[in-house]
Amino acid sequence: MKKKLDCLKLVNFIEKSKDFQLRILSCRKILIAYSGGQDSTALLTVFYILSKKFSFNIGVVYCNHRWTNSNSGPIAAFEFVSHLSLPFYFVDAQKAIQPEEVARLWRYSSFKNIYLAYGYDLILTGHTLSDCAETVILNLCRGSGLRGVCSLKKFQDFIYRPLISIKRETISIFVSQLDLSIIYDQSNNDLNITRNFIRHIILPLLKKINPQVEQNLYKFSQIANYYLTYSGDIVISAINFEIFKA
Numbered sequence: 001m002k003k004k005l006d007c008l009k010l011v012n013f014i015e016k017s018k019d020f021q022l023r024i025l026s027c028r029k030i031l032i033a034y035s036g037g038q039d040s041t042a043l044l045t046v047f048y049i050l051s052k053k054f055s056f057n058i059g060v061v062y063c064n065h066r067w068t069n070s071n072s073g074p075i076a077a078f079e080f081v082s083h084l085s086l087p088f089y090f091v092d093a094q095k096a097i098q099p100e101e102v103a104r105l106w107r108y109s110s111f112k113n114i115y116l117a118y119g120y121d122l123i124l125t126g127h128t129l130s131d132c133a134e135t136v137i138l139n140l141c142r143g144s145g146l147r148g149v150c151s152l153k154k155f156q157d158f159i160y161r162p163l164i165s166i167k168r169e170t171i172s173i174f175v176s177q178l179d180l181s182i183i184y185d186q187s188n189n190d191l192n193i194t195r196n197f198i199r200h201i202i203l204p205l206l207k208k209i210n211p212q213v214e215q216n217l218y219k220f221s222q223i224a225n226y227y228l229t230y231s232g233d234i235v236i237s238a239i240n241f242e243i244f245k246a
Contacts, residue, residue: 005173011046013244014162020050023160027056027121031089033111034060036077036183038175039126043163045180047124048084059087061114061123063107066096067187076183089114100193108159115158127152127161130168133217134198150225166244167214 014020024030032047034040044060051058062077074090081088091110097103111123132152139148154164163171175182191197206213 005170005177007174007177010166010170010174010244011049013166014046015050015053017162019154019160019162023122023155024050024056025054029057029059029118029120031059031061031111031115031118031120031123033107033123033125034062034077034081035126035185036062036073036080037126037185037188038180038182039128039131039163039168039171041080041126041180041182042171042174043124043126044081044084045178046162048086059089059114059118059120061089061091061111063091063110064093065098065103065107066093067098073183073185076181080181087118089118100195112158123159125159125161126163128163128168128171129165129218130199130203130214132164132221133203133214134195136217136221137198137202138195146224146228150221150228152221153225165218170244 030047030051032040032044034044044058047058050056060081062074062081064074074092078088078090091114093106097106114120115123135152136149139151142148144151152161152164154161187193188196189200191200203213210216
């Protein structure tokens with residue numbers, strides 16, 4: 001049985017955050033990267049609510065990698081966004097884009113093109129604390145050093161990741177309790193994809209050692225980022241660990 005979550009508490013956490021107050025409220029137009037999965041659906045829902053309160057405009061971009069022959073995903077995404085009466089930008093690949101890293105670069109390039117062409121101030125993606133933990137493990141295994149450990153930053157050029165301090169489990173409860181429609185990507189269960197192997201096999205094992213492992217890996221990535229930025233003994237004391245507690 002899933003835990004219960006005060007959904008308004010999560011919305012308030014994002015609204016009251018320093019980043020929202022300093023960065024979002026100065027924006028007129030915000031572009032949300034949407035895949036139809038639970039994380040981006042939660043992101044879109046939260047910022048749709050906040051846009052009504054603070055009167056900023058949002059648009060939605062969806063990238064179809066053509067990993068399957070089915071059009072059900074793009075159609076479901078279009079229908080969900082249509083109910084919100086928001087601008088919808090559909091980017092369709094000419095053929096299947098693989099592997100994962102190539103698809104990621106194509107996706108971000110597509111986001112940037114829409115962002116520039118339509119005058120958006122910021123792009124939001126639905127990466128969570130769990131994504132950050134997976135990235136830390138993945139890049140440590142690859143031997144990429146501190147820069148790889150902190151590669152998934154809260155702010156990166158024109159990208160902002162508002163859910164980066166919220167666990168995927170919490171997002172799942174949020175989506176379930178609000179009965180939001182989500183698109184299931186079957187490729188997320190493919191253990192031949194390294195990130196999926198980390199998500200479904202490695203992290204559950206690490207949680208047996210310490211249930212707070214995701215939060216600790218997130219903190220480690222933040223420490224690495226501040227170290228690379230400031231390179232001084234004041235690094236740890238300068239960090240404000242803003243992690244959502246359900």
